[in-house]
Structure formats: structure tokens, C-alpha cells
Amino acid sequence: MSRTWIAGVAAILLVAGCSGIGGERVVVDRVGPDDLLKLRSGPGLGFNIIVGLPDGTEVIRRDCVTEVGQLWCRVALAENPSVTGYVAADYLTAR
Numbered sequence: 249m250s251r252t253w254i255a256g257v258a259a260i261l262l263v264a265g266c267s268g269i270g271g272e273r274v275v276v277d278r279v280g281p282d283d284l285l286k287l288r289s290g291p292g293l294g295f296n297i298i299v300g301l302p303d304g305t306e307v308i309r310r311d312c313v314t315e316v317g318q319l320w321c322r323v324a325l326a327e328n329p330s331v332t333g334y335v336a337a338d339y340l341t342a343r
Contacts, residue, residue: 271308271309271310271324272308272309272342273306273307273308273309273326273343274306274307274308274309274323274340274341274342274343275303275304275305275306275307275340275341275343276301276302276303276304276305276307276335276339276340277303277304277339277340277341278303278338278339278341279301279302279303279339280303281303284300284301284302285300285301285302285305285335285336285339286298286300286301286335287299287300287301287323287331287333287334287335288320288333288334288335289333289334290333290334291313291315291320291322291334292315292316292318292320292334295334298331298333299331299333301335305325306325306326306327306343307323307324307325307326307335307340308323308324308325308326308329309321309322309323309340310322310323310324312337318336318337318338319336319337319338320334320335320336320337321334321335321336321337321340322334323335323340
């Protein structure tokens with residue numbers, strides 16, 4: 249394979265990963281009527297809260313990681329894909 253071809257494929261994958269292409273649409277579920285799921289800047293409770301998400305909020309789930317025994321998923325808001333962060337996977341349900 250030529251270096252040009254490999255560089256081209258790498259560039260396409262990078263753009264696709266950053267543009268919101270890919271991922272599964274899921275909804276925030278089981279948070280409770282008077283609570284919000286915290287969208288955090290990283291995978292864990294020690295990271296800053298970006299925004300609170302109520303039940304029913306649609307997000308695009310990208311990848312998930314386990315941190316201190318808890319599964320955290322990187323998500324983007326479906327309505328505003330430029331807003332991204334991590335949420336606990338326990339509160340995400342397939343549409």
C-alpha cells in the first residue's frame with residue numbers, strides 16, 4: 249500500500265470520528281423525575297459536569313470505557329452534536 253493511500257484513509261477516519269458520523273442513538277432513562285444525569289468532561293465522577301440531562305434526552309453513544317468498575321460512554325447530544333462528554337452507561341437505553 250502506498251503512504252498516500254494510508255494517509256488518506258487515516259484522514260477520513262479522523263474526520264468521521266469527529267463529525268458525529270457513527271454511533272448509536274440512545275436515550276437517557278431511569279434518572280428520576282426530579283434529577284438529571286450529569287454529562288461529564290471525562291469518564292468518572294471526578295470530572296467536571298458540563299450539563300444535566302433529563303430522562304428522554306436523545307444522545308449518540310460513541311465508545312464506552314470502564315473506569316473504577318463503572319462503564320462510562322462518550323456521547324454527543326443528538327440535538328447539538330458539538331456538545332459531547334461522558335455519562336454512566338447504566339442510564340442509557342436503546343431507542
